Amino acid sequence: MNYTALDFETANASRASVCAVGFVRVENGKIVKSAHQLINPQMRFDYRNEAVHGITEYDVRNAPIFSDYWDELRQYLSDIVIAHNAAFDISCLRSTLDVYGLAPTNFKYLCTLRISRKTLGLQSNSLDSLARALNLGYFKHHNALEDAAMCAKLFEILRERTDVSKFAKDFLExxxxxxxxxxxxxxxxxxxxxxxxxxxxxxxxxxxxxxxxxxxxxxxGSPQEIRKPGGAGQGKVNLEELLDFDFSPIDFSKKFVVTGIFSSISRKEAESLILYRGGEIQRTVDSQTDYIVVGGVKPPSWNRGEYGEKIDTALKIGRARFLSESHFLREIQ
Structure with a gap:
């Protein structure tokens, strides 16, 4: 089996803040290519992320941005990609491609974390714990290249113990x-x-x-056309289209208004999550509001184009981004 083991490190909580890429290409059981590349994410660095991987804004000052490195990377993402906790790494790739408007490539990917949980029966399935438990040797955890190389070692063991193909997923539908x-x-x-x-x-x-x-x-149409009532000949704004419109990363240091009925958590819990991430909660919408988080329970009034005072005010001002409950929860975790 030919595959590429892939790992990303990020500058902050945003999945689009990739600051390092490491990969190992394995063909016929042998490593034929390995690479480590620092990336300038053009975003702020969070001290918590720096404490994990040791990469700082100074380190990437002369590094390429992701769009400049994509052509080099994508040639190794053509068949099978593996990652440990692939949900994170695949999300990083998707988010960064979106931010830079890059045409995606398609491949099948497998998660060694998921396969380990299903196969090995160990108490801890973190990459460093598995390396110790399986005597795979020392490696520098959270160095993108060394994580990718260890992931490849782990994958070879998992291939011997189970049919890994049943865990494969498509990157793109x-x-x-x-x-x-x-x-x-x-x-x-x-x-x-x-x-x-x-x-x-x-x-x-x-x-x-x-x-x-x-x-x-x-x-x-453009964000401006969609956000303004009556824009682009649309008449009344379709709030559901607004909520599905923008999936670029959320800056949780900004000002938020939370409204509507939530299905997965309470409104107070949503506000607590924002405060924990450094955001500011506003009770009313004004020209300084950055985000409107809208609960996932759709009231009947939406069918009549009636969205309530907070949403109507935000639509008139035309500045704030609207976030659906599902998008908010996906990004806040």
């Missing part, structure tokens, strides 16, 4: 293969990266993807 193109249009308004102004054309899609995939595309 067919409906997601245009993601990099239309995300480029969405995010280009809010970053300094020179992405095209939406809506993007069918011709631009053709540069990246096959025409038969166009039926999965989501071609949208």
């Amino acid at each position: 067919p409906k997601d293969r245009l993601r990099g193109v239309y995300k480029k249009a969405e995010i280009g308004h809010k970053t300094k990266h020179p992405f095209p102004t939406p809506p993007i054309s069918r011709g631009e899609c053709e540069k990246f993807f096959q025409p038969e995939l166009f039926k999965f595309a989501k071609i949208i």
Whole structure:
């Protein structure tokens, strides 16, 4: 089996803040390529992340940004990718591709953490614990290259004990293969990266993807057009479309208003999570509000385009980002 063991380190809680990439390419049981690359995430570094991996903003000052390194990395992500706690590393890759508007590649991936839990029956399945328990040797944990190399060693043992193929997942489903193109249009308004102004054309899609995939595309207007009532000839704003619109990373140091009925947690619990991450809770919406977190229970009034005072005020001001309950919980964890 040929595969690439992959590991990311991040500068802060955002999955798009990749500051180091390490990978090991294994073909026919032998390592044929290994690489470690520091990445400038163009984001702040959190002291808690620095304490884990030891990488600082000074270290990456002359490092390439992810978009400059993507062509080098993607050639090794063509068949099978493995990672320990793949949910984190795959999320980092997806988020960073979205932020830079990069066309994604497709591959199957496997998580050695998940396979270990199902197969080995050990009390702890962290990478360093497994390395000790299985006598895989010393390595510098949270160095991206050494983590990737240890992940490859672990994977070889797991392959001997179980059919790992049953754990494989696709990085992209067919409906997601245009993601990099239309995300480029969405995010280009809010970053300094020179992405095209939406809506993007069918011709631009053709540069990246096959025409038969166009039926999965989501071609949208600009954030300004979507956020303003009556913008782009839409009449009343569809709040559900707003909540599904923007999946770029959340800055939890900003000002939040929490509203609506939550299905997974209480509103107070949501506010506590924001405060714990360094954010500020506002009781009313004003021109300084950065985010509106909207509970996942849809009231009947939404069908009539009536969203309540807080949401209506935010729509009139047109500044705050709207976050669905599911998006908020996914990013806050």
